[in-house]
Amino acid sequence: MPTCRLCFSVYPREQFIHGNGPKAQVCVRCGVEKGMVSEEEVASLYSNSNANARFSALARRWSPLMWLSVLWTAWIVFLNDVEPWSLYTLILLALFSLVVPLYMFFFSSKHMAVMARLTPEYERPPGH
Ligand SMILES: [Zn+2]
Structure with a gap:
């Protein structure tokens, strides 16, 4: 390139x-x-509005992972030794950690469709 x-x-x-x-x-x-x-x-x-729309689509795509890491960090730092909430929140976090990859897998095709819609139509002319 x-x-x-x-x-x-x-x-x-x-x-x-x-x-x-x-x-x-x-x-x-x-x-x-x-x-x-x-x-x-x-x-x-890629116009500015197009670039912004692509950026927000990317943010929507990856925000569950960001939230998961934030919640795990919060659990480790704050809730680790608070009885009995540490166990309850640990179970919830484990459930979220199992569900988030599935959620991201099932919505990956929607994300690809959104990104394809936000990609400018362009056909390379012959000779270039
Ligand atoms: Zn340049």
């Missing part, structure tokens, strides 16, 4: 603008930011 010569990021080929001279090896985001191309010209650009 090529590297953008302005921001040094590595992207797939379709994330680069076409052209010679100053437009060579420039990614679509740098091209739009430096005014080399307009936003309408680059179909593969």
Whole structure:
């Protein structure tokens, strides 16, 4: 995968603008930011709203794991030696720990569909 010569990021080929001279090896985001191309010209650009939507989809996808680790840490730090709540919360946490991977597995296809919907439609022209 090529590297953008302005921001040094590595992207797939379709994330680069076409052209010679100053437009060579420039990614679509740098091209739009430096005014080399307009936003309408680059179909593969991830707009800000698109990027935000993708980020929140990712956050929704992985937040159960984050909550699980936060709850386990809270249990270890605060509830470890509080009788009888340590046992009850330990059972609840164990149940959550068993259910969360299943939940994530069953919702993975929905997440992939959401990410596919948030991926810009772009067909690489022949010769590029
Ligand atoms: Zn760039």
